[in-house]
Amino acid sequence: MKELVAVLVFGLLLSCRAGGTRAGVELGTDDVSAGASGTDTSTRVVLLGTGTPNAEPDRAGSSLAVVVNGQAYLVDCGPGVVRRAVAASGNGIDALSVEKLTRVFITHLHSDHTLGYPDLIFTPWVLERREPLEAYGPAGLAKMTDHILAAYREDIDVRVDGAEPANADGYKVNVHEVGAGVVYEDANVRVTAFPVRHGDWRQAFGYRFEAADRTVVVSGDTSPCASLVLHAKGCDVLVHEVYSQAGFERRMPVWQRYHSAAHTSTVELAKIARQVQPGLLVLTHQLLWGATPEQMLAEIGESYDGEVRYGRDLDVY
Ligand SMILES: [Zn+2]
Ligand SMILES: [Zn+2]
Numbered sequence: 453m454k455e456l457v458a459v460l461v462f463g464l465l466l467s468c469r470a471g472g473t474r475a476g477v478e479l480g481t482d483d484v485s486a487g488a489s490g491t492d493t494s495t496r497v498v499l500l501g502t503g504t505p506n507a508e509p510d511r512a513g514s515s516l517a518v519v520v521n522g523q524a525y526l527v528d529c530g531p532g533v534v535r536r537a538v539a540a541s542g543n544g545i546d547a548l549s550v551e552k553l554t555r556v557f558i559t560h561l562h563s564d565h566t567l568g569y570p571d572l573i574f575t576p577w578v579l580e581r582r583e584p585l586e587a588y589g590p591a592g593l594a595k596m597t598d599h600i601l602a603a604y605r606e607d608i609d610v611r612v613d614g615a616e617p618a619n620a621d622g623y624k625v626n627v628h629e630v631g632a633g634v635v636y637e638d639a640n641v642r643v644t645a646f647p648v649r650h651g652d653w654r655q656a657f658g659y660r661f662e663a664a665d666r667t668v669v670v671s672g673d674t675s676p677c678a679s680l681v682l683h684a685k686g687c688d689v690l691v692h693e694v695y696s697q698a699g700f701e702r703r704m705p706v707w708q709r710y711h712s713a714a715h716t717s718t719v720e721l722a723k724i725a726r727q728v729q730p731g732l733l734v735l736t737h738q739l740l741w742g743a744t745p746e747q748m749l750a751e752i753g754e755s756y757d758g759e760v761r762y763g764r765d766l767d768v769y
Contacts, residue, residue: 493522496769497519499734499736500512500540502763502765503765504564512532513533513567514528518670520661524548524553527670528557528672529569534553543766550576550581551576552581554583554586556585557588557645559648559659561589561590562673574604576622580619581622591655592629640663641663642662645658646658646679646682649676660684666688666689667686668688671716672693673693673714685728689730689734691763692716692734693735694737695739697751699740721733721752721756722752722755730758733760735762
């Protein structure tokens, strides 16, 4: 009898862990398997790169995908974007197969968010993407694209005119330099760009994705600003950049001035989350400066009691 009770209790615990609500702040990457096994029609967020300019081997450059009905909408293309997308497709998210990478929304032109742009232009083409890439982003994106295509002209000519059976259109890019407002709409999703405050950048955006079942907001790189709170209010998933307050306090004053003008601390993010009340807050672009992920979560948990996840590459939410 004792054994039977023990088995029942154990089973109950397991089922709570798998399907029950988990309140509060949490580390962990168990959402990966939960997301990957979800149906293809549900809207999912796939973190491709949670990194920063620091070249950390386990964190690719800034990039994520909002996946709706088998179509991936990338946000940013930091270094490593295509290989992380292929890894996610290997985890069961077919929309991130290399030849299906056809839409990207760029928050701003900082190199840690765009060094993978040539990769996103050329690698899927070499691997049989047949249609041009549709790229949305701030002023300057057209010029950046022209320069990249010019830099790789020899490669394009050899592949198109030589013996390799390369298709004629897959390397092309339709650039859409956008302003604030609705920038994209199809049967799956409506995408709104909103201005954020990121140091000296004249134009930097966050993006709001509205699908039938979920609304996802991506902060991009930003210091606290009213526009983000307005556009993120009540969303299902808010993916937000963050730095550790304790780590910040150890920085040189010159860097403190920069970071407080360009990025968001854990203390500030907790306040933002209280105003926005997202269904789930996912941390990305984490700047730790010696703090641990657990400490970062604790800093937020001091004044925010909603659901928070410490995002890692290839997590699915
Ligand atoms: Zn950045
Ligand atoms: Zn930036």
